[in-house]
Amino acid sequence: MKTFTVVCGLWLACMGQIFAQSNPWEGSWNTTFGSLHLQQDGNRIYGDYAKLGVIDAAVDGQNRIRGEFTNRGKIGQFSFVLSADGKSFTGKWWWMGQAQNQGEWKGSLSSKTKPQLESHFWTGEYVFHIPQASTEKVRTRKLSIKQRGLQLTGTFEDGKAFSAQLKPDLNSLASGYFYIGDKKFSLDGKTSNPNKNTTWTGEYWTRVDQKNSYIVNLQGVQNLGSFKSKTY
Incomplete structure (x- = not known):
């Protein structure tokens, strides 16, 4: 009976971890360029940041996303890599067509709650x-x-x-x-x-x-x- 309880507990913990990792990018993040809010729908990630524009990205590998962002009418691109614990990311950004001029874009998780997206006002x-x-x-x-x-x-x-x-x-x-x-x-x-x-x-x-x-x-x-x- 004790063995069953231990095995069951480990199984539940494992399932909980898998569930928690199903949308690892969803939540609110404190970043280099202000607050970033992301929603994840399968392999697609959408969001906005610092009331400057929107994020439109896709999963590219186990812990990486790549996509585009807007900033006051301009479009840029980015690549983020999630840390092993899912609580921070490191990344690069550049304006469209200017990949040789890259800057850093880092962030840390502030909330896993699904955020409201202020810039997605067309919905x-x-x-x-x-x-x-x-x-x-x-x-x-x-x-x-x-x-x-x-x-x-x-x-x-x-x-x-x-x-x-x-x-x-x-x-x-x-x-x-x-x-x-x-x-x-x-x-x-x-x-x-x-x-x-x-x-x-x-x-x-x-x-x-x-x-x-x-x-x-x-x-x-x-x-x-x-x-x-x-x-x-």
Whole structure:
């Protein structure tokens, strides 16, 4: 009985350690460039830091991540290596295309609690509206969006896909697309209130010479813990 108890205890301890290491990068970190907040979704890591920009990275090996960051409209790249105890990291950063000019970026873990991401303000529930006359039957549709770094993924209420890439300023779209029925439309746009993101507008088209406007209104922040975008 004693042997069983010891073995069971060791098994539980081992399982607990494995569970704790399942998202080793998730949490808040005190770093060279201010507070860094990271969320981990499998091999993808997303976050923001010091209210300067966003982090978009991927696991690259057992204890390393590589990715991109934004800083007041500029894009840089980085590589972080996690310590054996998971409580600190060392790393390098450089501006995009300038890998020969690297600086240090170090950090220590301050909290393992899943952090809120202030710069990921695009996540939420929206209403996507095409205000002018259109040959399309659907003009107003509910839309769910999740931001991961510079990438927006979402679905409309009918299950059709929405996808867009943010510009480094985080307030406008570099490119994107959405579906009405089986027809794919390209889009771009910008927020009229980037801090609260209550409304954003832009244009969509199927051909360069056939642009139309759209308006998107924020309805509320959504709990997207189990959200999975649909792609076509």
